[in-house]
Amino acid sequence: AQSVTQLDSQVPVFEEAPVELRCNYSSSVSVYLFWYVQYPNQGLQLLLKYLSGSTLVKGINGFEAEFNKSQTSFHLRKPSVHISDTAEYFCAVSGDQAGTALIFGKGTTLSVSS
Amino acid sequence: SQTIHQWPATLVQPVGSPLSLECTVEGTSNPNLYWYRQAAGRGLQLLFYSVGIGQISSEVPQNLSASRPQDRQFILSSKKLLLSDSGFYLCAWDQREGLEQFFGPGTRLTVL
Numbered sequence: 001a002q003s004v005t006q007l008d009s010q011v012p013v014f015e016e017a018p019v020e021l022r023c024n025y026s027s028s029v030s031v032y033l034f035w036y037v038q039y040p041n042q043g044l045q046l047l048l049k050y051l052s053g054s055t056l057v058k059g060i061n062g063f064e065a066e067f068n069k070s071q072t073s074f075h076l077r078k079p080s081v082h083i084s085d086t087a088e089y090f091c092a093v094s095g096d097q098a099g100t101a102l103i104f105g106k107g108t109t110l111s112v113s114s
Numbered sequence: 115s116q117t118i119h120q121w122p123a124t125l126v127q128p129v130g131s132p133l134s135l136e137c138t139v140e141g142t143s144n145p146n147l148y149w150y151r152q153a154a155g156r157g158l159q160l161l162f163y164s165v166g167i168g169q170i171s172s173e174v175p176q177n178l179s180a181s182r183p184q185d186r187q188f189i190l191s192s193k194k195l196l197l198s199d200s201g202f203y204l205c206a207w208d209q210r211e212g213l214e215q216f217f218g219p220g221t222r223l224t225v226l
Binding site: 032034036041042043044045046049051090094101102104105106107 | 146148156157158160163202204206208211212213214215216217218219220222
């Protein structure tokens, strides 16, 4: 069975500082990995995804993530955050077999202050 | 392009009243459809998913039910709301299980 662990429930940072949001997964099969962002009172928006190929994935809003199979991680990074990046971030995993839906982590709240 | 709609955007209902939330998808056919709930500080909880008209799978036993009367319409219902039903309800779709899901704007439900 697959599972996702987001290691930090809250991450406070100052504007223009770098940030890393951590995500670890467990799976016995090949995986697809996703990061979503949710702004207050809105639905989830896809930031980036890893399906195959290059382990460094670039997404929208300057975010990137690196798939590390040996460490079963898919951490999200941004070199310099803005106030507008304040939001909830969800990591999700699925398998490449039919019938495996997305499994979401519990989310990380990123709070950017000036 | 595909779009997903949810209504109403917000809803305040008394305990014991019925509920009907609607979700529709445009620009695609035969989507998989999902209902999630977010309670404060508890992440995303998958409630129901559907792979076709009339086909509903329930992930969590509760007083909610779902129906899919048309290919691109997904309805979440309750006969009698509980206080614990309060939360943010999200509808989502995908074209194949395991690939990215696309989310609607959500419905904020407050049960008083």
